[in-house]
Amino acid sequence: MSERIARVALSRLSEPGDVRLAALVEGLGANKVFDLLRDEQDVAGVYTDVATRLRDLDPERDLGGAEAKGIRFVCPEDEEWPSALTDLDRAEPLQGRGGVPLGLWAKGPMRLDEASGRSVALVGSRSATTYGAGVSSDLAAHVAANGLCVISGAAFGIDQAAHRGALAVKGRTLAVLACGVDRAYPAAHRNLLDYIADTGLVVSELPPGCSPTRLRFLSRNRVIAALAQGTVVVEAAVRSGALNTANWTTRMNRVLMGVPGPVTSAPSQGVHELIRTRDAALVTRGEDVLELLAPAGVAVAPDRRGADHPRDSLDPRAQQVLEAVPVASGAGVESIARTSGLGTAEVTTTLARLKARGFVEESGAEWRVADLATR
Amino acid sequence: MSERIARVALSRLSEPGDVRLAALVEGLGANKVFDLLRDEQDVAGVYTDVATRLRDLDPERDLGGAEAKGIRFVCPEDEEWPSALTDLDRAEPLQGRGGVPLGLWAKGPMRLDEASGRSVALVGSRSATTYGAGVSSDLAAHVAANGLCVISGAAFGIDQAAHRGALAVKGRTLAVLACGVDRAYPAAHRNLLDYIADTGLVVSELPPGCSPTRLRFLSRNRVIAALAQGTVVVEAAVRSGALNTANWTTRMNRVLMGVPGPVTSAPSQGVHELIRTRDAALVTRGEDVLELLAPAGVAVAPDRRGADHPRDSLDPRAQQVLEAVPVASGAGVESIARTSGLGTAEVTTTLARLKARGFVEESGAEWRVADLATR
Numbered sequence: 001m002s003e004r005i006a007r008v009a010l011s012r013l014s015e016p017g018d019v020r021l022a023a024l025v026e027g028l029g030a031n032k033v034f035d036l037l038r039d040e041q042d043v044a045g046v047y048t049d050v051a052t053r054l055r056d057l058d059p060e061r062d063l064g065g066a067e068a069k070g071i072r073f074v075c076p077e078d079e080e081w082p083s084a085l086t087d088l089d090r091a092e093p094l095q096g097r098g099g100v101p102l103g104l105w106a107k108g109p110m111r112l113d114e115a116s117g118r119s120v121a122l123v124g125s126r127s128a129t130t131y132g133a134g135v136s137s138d139l140a141a142h143v144a145a146n147g148l149c150v151i152s153g154a155a156f157g158i159d160q161a162a163h164r165g166a167l168a169v170k171g172r173t174l175a176v177l178a179c180g181v182d183r184a185y186p187a188a189h190r191n192l193l194d195y196i197a198d199t200g201l202v203v204s205e206l207p208p209g210c211s212p213t214r215l216r217f218l219s220r221n222r223v224i225a226a227l228a229q230g231t232v233v234v235e236a237a238v239r240s241g242a243l244n245t246a247n248w249t250t251r252m253n254r255v256l257m258g259v260p261g262p263v264t265s266a267p268s269q270g271v272h273e274l275i276r277t278r279d280a281a282l283v284t285r286g287e288d289v290l291e292l293l294a295p296a297g298v299a300v301a302p303d304r305r306g307a308d309h310p311r312d313s314l315d316p317r318a319q320q321v322l323e324a325v326p327v328a329s330g331a332g333v334e335s336i337a338r339t340s341g342l343g344t345a346e347v348t349t350t351l352a353r354l355k356a357r358g359f360v361e362e363s364g365a366e367w368r369v370a371d372l373a374t375r
Numbered sequence: 376m377s378e379r380i381a382r383v384a385l386s387r388l389s390e391p392g393d394v395r396l397a398a399l400v401e402g403l404g405a406n407k408v409f410d411l412l413r414d415e416q417d418v419a420g421v422y423t424d425v426a427t428r429l430r431d432l433d434p435e436r437d438l439g440g441a442e443a444k445g446i447r448f449v450c451p452e453d454e455e456w457p458s459a460l461t462d463l464d465r466a467e468p469l470q471g472r473g474g475v476p477l478g479l480w481a482k483g484p485m486r487l488d489e490a491s492g493r494s495v496a497l498v499g500s501r502s503a504t505t506y507g508a509g510v511s512s513d514l515a516a517h518v519a520a521n522g523l524c525v526i527s528g529a530a531f532g533i534d535q536a537a538h539r540g541a542l543a544v545k546g547r548t549l550a551v552l553a554c555g556v557d558r559a560y561p562a563a564h565r566n567l568l569d570y571i572a573d574t575g576l577v578v579s580e581l582p583p584g585c586s587p588t589r590l591r592f593l594s595r596n597r598v599i600a601a602l603a604q605g606t607v608v609v610e611a612a613v614r615s616g617a618l619n620t621a622n623w624t625t626r627m628n629r630v631l632m633g634v635p636g637p638v639t640s641a642p643s644q645g646v647h648e649l650i651r652t653r654d655a656a657l658v659t660r661g662e663d664v665l666e667l668l669a670p671a672g673v674a675v676a677p678d679r680r681g682a683d684h685p686r687d688s689l690d691p692r693a694q695q696v697l698e699a700v701p702v703a704s705g706a707g708v709e710s711i712a713r714t715s716g717l718g719t720a721e722v723t724t725t726l727a728r729l730k731a732r733g734f735v736e737e738s739g740a741e742w743r744v745a746d747l748a749t750r
Contacts, residue, residue, distance in 0.1 A: 015716040048718035096691045131637055213698045260635030262506055263659035275657045282650045284638040316471045323588045341390040343423035
């Protein structure tokens with residue numbers, strides 16, 4: 001049996017994120033591990049767990065059936081296997097799950113390594129606010145228009161908005177599922193998932209036909225974090241699954257980012273906690289994300305600043321004189337000097353300069369502000 | 376002439392935040408500096424600037440007139456002079472202004488050193504949103520109820536909400552003005568300022584009668600930052616004066632904090648920039664502020680977390696079994712083992728444990744979830 005077929009078999013036998021199995025495969029190779037299990041050797045207790053599933057196992061038929069549905073199995077021996085996933089072997093397990101996936105079942109025209117190479121995960125609450133969904137979609141559109149692949153989990157709320165934002169600009173997007181890629185979860189996202197599979201990529205650790213479970217969502221989150229260069233949490237209540245993805249992002253030393261929101265909004269509380277206590281970088285727009293993911297010096301986000309006022313070009317002492325010039329009735333040099341707290345000679349010279357630049361006007365021995373708008 | 380009267384005189388002569396004058400007074404004493412100016416000695420160019428104001432100077436009358444209005448002059452030789460202000464002599468000037476104030480004109484029953492001792496400045500946009508004003512008021516009420524003095528600038532928007540929040544819980548509040556403390560700026564805040572002066576404290580570097588100017592606001596901001604242990608910026612557009620206060624806070628090595636808001640809200644952009652690029656701490660509630668200002672270990676903010684689900688008390692493998700038990704129609708041990716990916720012996724034992732705790736129920740050889748709500 002080839003390594004590939006052995007990996008397909010183990011993928012069907014095990015629950016994703018089984019650290020014992022990942023360690024065995026890393027040490028012995030998939031083929032050897034599968035032989036041991038078929039011989040009912042209970043290495044690391046794995047046999048006992050998978051015994052009932054061993055009975056009707058047929059990996060060749062599994063693979064053939066998947067291929068008939070346009071689904072391929074991508075594993076470490078394939079060219080499109082992204083090196084980013086291999087980093088999972090060094091990340092500490094979380095809630096007992098972890099390890100490099102045995103392979104990913106994939107549907108769609110995009111190459112997995114290309115999707116992962118320049119990418120960002122956008123994750124967050126299923127119960128997103130209009131605000132959160134809008135920000136997710138805008139961020140996704142911006143980074144996708146700049147060539148990044150938007151990775152998310154195809155759930156309601158933030159995930160959906162992220163995929164749609166990327167699709168809206170004909171950008172790249174990748175959905176990572178907690179069930180087989182031939183299934184639609186949630187069912188309402190059938191069309192969205194079909195569209196992503198037509199233009200981008202839908203992947204899962206789980207073989208076709210599998211249903212999602214809570215534990216599978218937790219394992220799935222590590223794949224999202226591992227595939228992406230960084231993860232943005234858009235909205236997440238304090239118990240949101242998105243915080244699990246954030247945890248994996250930190251474990252993998254990838255860039256963790258969070259979008260702030262109103263402190264009065266429950267779906268923003270988890271994000272604020274990430275920024276406050278987990279050193280997540282605060283991001284407010286696509287440029288910030290591009291800057292944080294770019295190599296040093298590339299894609300520096302433009303400064304946010306308001307329009308300059310003409311008076312900002314004046315030195316502080318000239319501003320001090322200008323401020324002492326009345327708007328309505330005029331005033332003499334002596335009075336302006338007293339008001340400004342500057343000497344009469346300096347005030348006289350400065351008033352002439354200000355007049356030349358159109359800030360003040362003179363009428364007899366009296367001065368007043370020329371144009372209120374320039375103050 | 377006493378040092379005090381000399382300081383009153385210099386306070387009337389100079390613009391606040393004149394670093395030359397602060398350095399001269401630090402080096403020579405106020406009396407000596409005033410003598411030099413009266414003798415028309417142009418030390419550091421100060422005489423030229425103040426010459427017109429020297430003519431009708433009468434510090435004793437100034438002080439007497441102020442006292443008749445219930446206004447006192449607090450200077451470094453007074454017991455209530457807060458040591459926090461003296462730190463300004465080590466802070467680098469900003470836009471040419473800086474230095475320790477010559478003194479502060481004060482109106483109100485609170486001692487200035489007590490106001491400054493445990494305090495936080497809440498500052499922000501005049502054009503605050505309803506959200507920002509609400510957060511300002513809530514934060515102020517929380518910290519004031521915990522004994523902190525709320526320091527602000529009595530402006531529209533965030534400032535006003537901060538003072539009112541503190542007053543609403545009968546807490547301490549201090550307003551720092553950019554005009555004489557006998558004046559109301561803005562005029563609409565006459566009642567607010569009177570109330571603060573009746574119960575707390577209104578202070579200014581400027582002698583009674585003086586009007587506010589743009590430069591005086593900038594100098595005033597350094598006094599706010601210097602009096603407070605830390606500064607919270609609640610809302611601030613990218614050109615807001617509150618960012619000037621934030622700048623002074625950083626210069627004085629005080630704690631700088633920012634309240635996040637929607638990334639789509641212009642008045643929150645300046646705050647997000649402070650958190651992103653100036654290491655301002657993100658705060659979302661009064662507890663966060665108290666924690667950041669408290670000595671290490673005191674006043675640790677309680678964790679934000681959601682309610683626990685009963686199933687969270689189960690170990691991961693028991694959860695894995697529970698998830699494989701159907702909700703509607705029942706299933707046998709063999710089927711549950713296959714679905715969960717666990718061995719039949721373990722599944723049998725675990726189902727008994729889950730039944731004892733009320734998670735599942737047995738009917739014949741079939742198991743199903745006992746109470747959907749506990750999942």
